[in-house]
Amino acid sequence: MKKTYVLLIGVIIVSSVSLLFSYLALHDISRDYVSERVLISENITDSPEVLPEWIHCPIEWSLVEIDLFIRVIMLVALVIIARKLFREKQ
Numbered sequence: 001m002k003k004t005y006v007l008l009i010g011v012i013i014v015s016s017v018s019l020l021f022s023y024l025a026l027h028d029i030s031r032d033y034v035s036e037r038v039l040i041s042e043n044i045t046d047s048p049e050v051l052p053e054w055i056h057c058p059i060e061w062s063l064v065e066i067d068l069f070i071r072v073i074m075l076v077a078l079v080i081i082a083r084k085l086f087r088e089k090q
Helices: 002-032 036-041 058-089
Strands: none
Touching: 002 058
């Protein structure tokens, strides 16, 4: 039973850190991301090649994708742990 609670605390910590990284990545994307389509439609530029690479935020988008994967795994783990705890109480 103690091992289950330690595992539960670990899953909660990993989920919390993942949530923090997701928030930070999305916050940075909201400040830096500029769509090529928007720039072209606003006649700011007619060529995406002249735009700096950082406006695409590839690292931040990667963090968001990794966060989604981690959250799915943590959700499955939480369901398994909850079932185990429920069965131990019965």
